[in-house]
Amino acid sequence: MIRSTSSTAMNRQQSTRAKQPMGILVSAYSCETGRGSEGEIGWRFVTHLARDHEVWVITRANLRAVHARTFETEPRPKSLHFIYFDLPWIFRFYKRGKRFFLVYYYFWQIGVGLRARRLMREQRFDVLHHLIGGMDWMPAGISLAPGPFVWGPVGSENTHPLIFADLPLASRVKDRSRRAIRWVLRGFDPFLRFTASRASVILSQTPETMPRRYKQRMRPFEQTGIADLPSLARPKSDFERGERxxxxxxxxxxxxxxxxxxxxxxxxxxxxxxxxxxxxxxxxxxxxxxxxxxxxxxxxxxxxxxxxxxxxxxxxxxxxxxxxxxxxxxxxxxxxxxxxxxxxxxxxxxxxxxxxxxxxxxxxxxxxxxxxxxxxxxxxxxxxxxxxxxxxxxxxxxxxxxxxxxRFSYETLSAALSKIYKEIVSVDVVRAR
Structure with missing residues (x-):
C-alpha cells in the first residue's frame, strides 16, 4: 500500500512538471542578434524557448552591452535571464582575434561548469543544455553540473575526398590537422569523454561522422534555423529576373x-x-x-x-x-x-x-x-x-x-527541443522512483 501511494504521488509530480514551464539552463558561447552565424542561432533559440520555459543563459560577458542595446528596441522576454561570464583578462588578451581561440574556449567551458554549479545552489533547473559551440570534439562545461543534460546540436563534417584532392597543399595540410586534432580529443580528452558520457541526449546534424559509442543517445537535429523577420530577410513575391x-x-x-x-x-x-x-x-x-x-x-x-x-x-x-x-x-x-x-x-x-x-x-x-x-x-x-x-x-x-x-523555422526547432526536454525529465523522474 505504501509503495502504491508513493507511485501515485510520483505520477502526479511527473504530470505536474510536464504541464508547468521548465527551468532550462543553457550554455551559449555566442548569443546575439544582427550578426548572423552562431550568435544569431543562439539568440533565436533562447528567445523562442523563453516563450514556454524559464530560460537562463550563460554566455560571454562582452555581450552584456550588445544585449542592452538590443532590448532598447525590442521587448525583453520576462522568462529570459542572462548570466555573463568570462575568463580573467590575461586569457582574453591572448585570445585577441582568433589567436588561441580553441584554448580560450576550452578553459571557458571549465569556468562555465563551475559557474553553473554555483548557480544551482540558488536556482533549480530541470534541464541543462549545451546549445552553442557545435564542435563535437570540444567539451561542454555545463556537463559538470548535475541534472539531465542535452548536448548539441554538435557535429563535424569531413571533406569529400574529391574536394580534398583539388585543394592547394596548404589547405590539405590544414584539413588533415583539423581531423587529427578531432581524433585525438575524441579519443583521449577526459573532459570531452565525460561530456559525452553525461549526455542524456546527443543532438547532431552529422550523425554519420559521430563516434559509434554515441549511437544509442544520438538524435538527428538541424543545427541552424531562420526567423521570418525583416531584420534577417525580405522574402520576394515576384521571382522574375532582370536582363542580367x-x-x-x-x-x-x-x-x-x-x-x-x-x-x-x-x-x-x-x-x-x-x-x-x-x-x-x-x-x-x-x-x-x-x-x-x-x-x-x-x-x-x-x-x-x-x-x-x-x-x-x-x-x-x-x-x-x-x-x-x-x-x-x-x-x-x-x-x-x-x-x-x-x-x-x-x-x-x-x-x-x-x-x-x-x-x-x-x-x-x-x-x-x-x-x-x-x-x-x-x-x-x-x-x-x-x-x-x-x-x-x-x-x-x-x-x-x-x-x-x-523545415528550418525556429518555431519548429524549438518545439522539437521542448519535446526532448519533457522526455528526458520524464525519464529522470522514473529513474528516481
Missing part, C-alpha cells in the same frame, strides 16, 4: 566556405554567358587572391567585391539577387544560406556537407561530385541550367522559401 542574372556569394573568404570555387566557376561561366554578374560579400584571407584572379580574367570586371557589409545591406543584396552560390565543404548549415532561401534565391552548392544535404535538388542544385569531372565544371553547368531555364529557377526559388519557412 545576379549571382550572389556571401560569407568569409576562406577555402572551406567555397569562395575560391565560387569565383573560379563564375568566371568560367561568364565565358559563355554575357548577361550575368557575381557579387561577392565578405572578407577573409583569400580576398587578395580572388581579386587577383578576377583581374587576370577577361571577364573579371563582372565580379564585384563588396567586403564586409552591414546586415541591412546584405538583406538588400540578397533581394536583388537571382541565384545564391555557396560551394562550401565540411560546413554545417549556414545562416546566410537560409537567409538566401527565405529571400527566394535557389542555392547552387556541392554535395558532401549539411548544406548539400539540405538543398538536394529541391531548393536549388546540388552538384554531384565525380572522379571524372572537375567540381568547377559542375558548378558552371548548374549556373548554366538556371540561366537558360528561368521557369525552373523560379520553381526552385519558391521551393527554397517554403523549405526555409517550414
Amino acid at each position: 542574372l545576379q549571382i550572389v556569394f556571401a560569407g568569409e573568404l576562406k577555402d572551406w566556405k567555397g569562395a575560391w570555387f565560387a569565383c573560379a566557376a563564375a568566371l568560367k561561366f561568364f565565358e559563355n554567358d554575357a548577361h550575368s554578374d557575381l557579387i561577392v560579400v565578405g572578407d577573409g584571407p583569400l580576398r587578395a587572391d580572388l581579386e587577383s584572379m578576377a583581374l587576370r580574367h577577361p571577364q573579371g570586371h563582372r565580379v564585384r567585391f563588396l567586403g564586409e557589409i552591414a546586415m541591412d545591406q546584405l538583406i538588400e543584396v540578397l533581394r536583388s539577387g537571382d541565384v545564391f552560390l555557396y560551394p562550401s565543404f565540411h560546413h554545417g548549415m549556414a545562416t546566410v544560406v537560409l537567409q538566401a532561401m527565405l529571400t527566394g534565391l535557389p542555392v547552387v552548392c556541392i554535395e558532401g556537407d549539411a548544406i548539400g544535404r539540405a538543398i538536394k535538388q529541391e531548393a536549388g542544385i546540388t552538384v554531384t561530385l565525380s572522379p571524372d569531372s572537375d567540381p568547377v565544371d559542375g558548378i558552371v553547368s548548374a549556373l548554366s541550367e538556371l540561366a537558360k531555364d528561368d521557369a525552373r529557377r523560379q520553381r526552385l526559388a519558391k521551393s527554397a522559401q517554403t523549405i526555409a519557412r517550414e
Whole structure:
C-alpha cells in the first residue's frame, strides 16, 4: 500500500512538471542578434524557448552591452535571464582575434561548469543544455553540473575526398590537422569523454561522422534555423529576373566556405554567358587572391567585391539577387544560406556537407561530385541550367522559401527541443522512483 501511494504521488509530480514551464539552463558561447552565424542561432533559440520555459543563459560577458542595446528596441522576454561570464583578462588578451581561440574556449567551458554549479545552489533547473559551440570534439562545461543534460546540436563534417584532392597543399595540410586534432580529443580528452558520457541526449546534424559509442543517445537535429523577420530577410513575391542574372556569394573568404570555387566557376561561366554578374560579400584571407584572379580574367570586371557589409545591406543584396552560390565543404548549415532561401534565391552548392544535404535538388542544385569531372565544371553547368531555364529557377526559388519557412523555422526547432526536454525529465523522474 505504501509503495502504491508513493507511485501515485510520483505520477502526479511527473504530470505536474510536464504541464508547468521548465527551468532550462543553457550554455551559449555566442548569443546575439544582427550578426548572423552562431550568435544569431543562439539568440533565436533562447528567445523562442523563453516563450514556454524559464530560460537562463550563460554566455560571454562582452555581450552584456550588445544585449542592452538590443532590448532598447525590442521587448525583453520576462522568462529570459542572462548570466555573463568570462575568463580573467590575461586569457582574453591572448585570445585577441582568433589567436588561441580553441584554448580560450576550452578553459571557458571549465569556468562555465563551475559557474553553473554555483548557480544551482540558488536556482533549480530541470534541464541543462549545451546549445552553442557545435564542435563535437570540444567539451561542454555545463556537463559538470548535475541534472539531465542535452548536448548539441554538435557535429563535424569531413571533406569529400574529391574536394580534398583539388585543394592547394596548404589547405590539405590544414584539413588533415583539423581531423587529427578531432581524433585525438575524441579519443583521449577526459573532459570531452565525460561530456559525452553525461549526455542524456546527443543532438547532431552529422550523425554519420559521430563516434559509434554515441549511437544509442544520438538524435538527428538541424543545427541552424531562420526567423521570418525583416531584420534577417525580405522574402520576394515576384521571382522574375532582370536582363542580367545576379549571382550572389556571401560569407568569409576562406577555402572551406567555397569562395575560391565560387569565383573560379563564375568566371568560367561568364565565358559563355554575357548577361550575368557575381557579387561577392565578405572578407577573409583569400580576398587578395580572388581579386587577383578576377583581374587576370577577361571577364573579371563582372565580379564585384563588396567586403564586409552591414546586415541591412546584405538583406538588400540578397533581394536583388537571382541565384545564391555557396560551394562550401565540411560546413554545417549556414545562416546566410537560409537567409538566401527565405529571400527566394535557389542555392547552387556541392554535395558532401549539411548544406548539400539540405538543398538536394529541391531548393536549388546540388552538384554531384565525380572522379571524372572537375567540381568547377559542375558548378558552371548548374549556373548554366538556371540561366537558360528561368521557369525552373523560379520553381526552385519558391521551393527554397517554403523549405526555409517550414523545415528550418525556429518555431519548429524549438518545439522539437521542448519535446526532448519533457522526455528526458520524464525519464529522470522514473529513474528516481
